[in-house]
Amino acid sequence: MIPVLLGVTVITFVISHLVPGDPARLLAGPHAPIEVVLAIRSKMGFDKPLYEQFYIYLSDLLHGDLGMSITTRRPVLTDLLRFFPATLELTLTAMVVSVAIGVPLGIASATKQNTLPDHLSRVVALIGVATPVFWSGLMVLLIFYYQLGIAPGPGRLDVGVTTPHQITGLYLVDSILTADWGAFTSALSHLVLPSIVLAFSTLGMIVRMVRSSMLEVLREDYIVLARAKGLPERAVIYKHALKNALTSTITLTGLIFGALLSGTVLVEAIFSWPGIGRYAVTAIEYIDFAAVMGYTLIVTLIYLTVNLSVDVFYALIDPRVRLE
Amino acid sequence: MDQKESRMEQWKKEIRPIASEVKYSLYLIRLHPLALAGLTLVVGLMMVAILAPWLSPYDPLKVDLPNKLTAPNLSHLFGTDEMGRDIFSRVVAGSQISLRIAASVVAFAFTLGTTLGVIAGMYGGAVDEIIMRITDTFLSIPGLVLALVIAAALGPSLYNLMLSLCVTWWPWYTRLARGETLSVREKQYIESARMVGASDIRLIFRHILPNCLAPVIVNASMDMGFVILYAAGLSFIGLGAQPPSPEWGAMLSLGRGYMREAWWAATFPGLAILTTVLGFNLLGDGLRDILDPKLRR
Numbered sequence: 001m002i003p004v005l006l007g008v009t010v011i012t013f014v015i016s017h018l019v020p021g022d023p024a025r026l027l028a029g030p031h032a033p034i035e036v037v038l039a040i041r042s043k044m045g046f047d048k049p050l051y052e053q054f055y056i057y058l059s060d061l062l063h064g065d066l067g068m069s070i071t072t073r074r075p076v077l078t079d080l081l082r083f084f085p086a087t088l089e090l091t092l093t094a095m096v097v098s099v100a101i102g103v104p105l106g107i108a109s110a111t112k113q114n115t116l117p118d119h120l121s122r123v124v125a126l127i128g129v130a131t132p133v134f135w136s137g138l139m140v141l142l143i144f145y146y147q148l149g150i151a152p153g154p155g156r157l158d159v160g161v162t163t164p165h166q167i168t169g170l171y172l173v174d175s176i177l178t179a180d181w182g183a184f185t186s187a188l189s190h191l192v193l194p195s196i197v198l199a200f201s202t203l204g205m206i207v208r209m210v211r212s213s214m215l216e217v218l219r220e221d222y223i224v225l226a227r228a229k230g231l232p233e234r235a236v237i238y239k240h241a242l243k244n245a246l247t248s249t250i251t252l253t254g255l256i257f258g259a260l261l262s263g264t265v266l267v268e269a270i271f272s273w274p275g276i277g278r279y280a281v282t283a284i285e286y287i288d289f290a291a292v293m294g295y296t297l298i299v300t301l302i303y304l305t306v307n308l309s310v311d312v313f314y315a316l317i318d319p320r321v322r323l324e
Numbered sequence: 325m326d327q328k329e330s331r332m333e334q335w336k337k338e339i340r341p342i343a344s345e346v347k348y349s350l351y352l353i354r355l356h357p358l359a360l361a362g363l364t365l366v367v368g369l370m371m372v373a374i375l376a377p378w379l380s381p382y383d384p385l386k387v388d389l390p391n392k393l394t395a396p397n398l399s400h401l402f403g404t405d406e407m408g409r410d411i412f413s414r415v416v417a418g419s420q421i422s423l424r425i426a427a428s429v430v431a432f433a434f435t436l437g438t439t440l441g442v443i444a445g446m447y448g449g450a451v452d453e454i455i456m457r458i459t460d461t462f463l464s465i466p467g468l469v470l471a472l473v474i475a476a477a478l479g480p481s482l483y484n485l486m487l488s489l490c491v492t493w494w495p496w497y498t499r500l501a502r503g504e505t506l507s508v509r510e511k512q513y514i515e516s517a518r519m520v521g522a523s524d525i526r527l528i529f530r531h532i533l534p535n536c537l538a539p540v541i542v543n544a545s546m547d548m549g550f551v552i553l554y555a556a557g558l559s560f561i562g563l564g565a566q567p568p569s570p571e572w573g574a575m576l577s578l579g580r581g582y583m584r585e586a587w588w589a590a591t592f593p594g595l596a597i598l599t600t601v602l603g604f605n606l607l608g609d610g611l612r613d614i615l616d617p618k619l620r621r
Binding site: 003004007008010011012015016018019119122126127129130131132133134135136138139141142146258259261262263265266269270280281284285289292293295296300303304307 | 358457458460461462464465466467468469470472473474476477478549553556557560561562563573576580583584587590591593594597598601602605606609
């Protein structure tokens, strides 16, 4: 993981040097006198050789210094930490929804291979992958909020509901911990639309994976044995087959989490969700480059950590991997 | 003259098995309803893009303020936007932009990625190590985020968007082609070819590449769709095509502003993206079945 992280910082360092124009001039503003620009240039180290700049960049990162945001005028790290819980809550809820719908669809697809339910769940999954989240988000808002009025509008809470006392920053968890049921229902209802929209985009991956690994497992000898000894089909599928099929599906968790996490950029923009995705989009509008870079680094770090934990977890639960 | 003819004959002989494979694939597609649906959508989209000048009743950029925000009717099938521009004509024009983006990005990623992957798989050792380390590093940043940050750094334009997607996409092909090369490399026919003195170049282009291409092609078909999806998403948040360009994502972004008064302005570009991506996905998904040698015969 360390070499990969180092590689990522090289990439981000290179990208930050792609910004056209003089970064010192950009920071100083178009009308600043040349002395100010020169002062900024030497202060920020823009006049030093590249390898030295990279060293400074790296040591700043290691000290948790992601630079200052020019829009919020706060350190980028502070901003990201503040907005991250909203994104995490949305991503995790979407993950739960996606698994809750995707796994049964995948099982149905595999057990009724090449019949109507199989084709239907495949088509649903493919439509899910093909639907742009920024469009489906707009459509569900238009229908369920503006037209029917049965869903809450953008944001995390209804107007007038006080934010639950911050413990984790996840409103659902915080409101349970403080027994604030008004905030809980409000937060939950606000999560419904964005998390379904987001979950729909990764449904296809789960359905396909569960389907193919179920099909593989169902051909194994121990399934034949289970059937031969007269176990009911339900028990064969849910107890013997599913358990083994799901272990290989776990390897996909990292990829799905990554897709959901980056998908929040678009979904948060639609639902005015105050997470790091919307923070990044706002930063792009104001050419607030430190914030965009900070966002990239944080998302990558989380993505790598999740993938690493998935690998470790997989080794823990699957004895075949452990033995190797 | 004689020699030329014999070359022609030789070429015909060599091409015969390939041609029969292609014919057989086309035959299989007809039996696969989902692949056929995908192929129909994709071909339809290409026709729309080619025939765009004749299909669109209006200039996609022509402002017509008296007719702004007209609901869909017979003269404006998809209605008009806030400047009175005909949305149908804009959606049609957008198909050209989307296809151009997708084709360029996939062609670039396919060429660079596959070349590097085959080289890595073929030579192994330090070459493999270096190529795959770089590939893994690129893959460790979520695709949408990498494209987003590069596009943001370069500044918003359609060209920069394509560039950022190219940088994001090639590593997938490297990984895929390397894996395929590794499995093909040990086959007996490669060894035989090497023994009769085939050069590395010949080995790569005549023996390894054709035999590891099937999964790469499936991937390329799917990716045409995903590139369009990503491009539209990035244009939606202001990177990439700038309004009033009839790019679908940029149109959606404009339509969002007056969604409550004019549902059609955001709905139709979105539907265009959905059907296009679905078409490429169905085709890719079907091709996966059709090109799979295990299921083929």
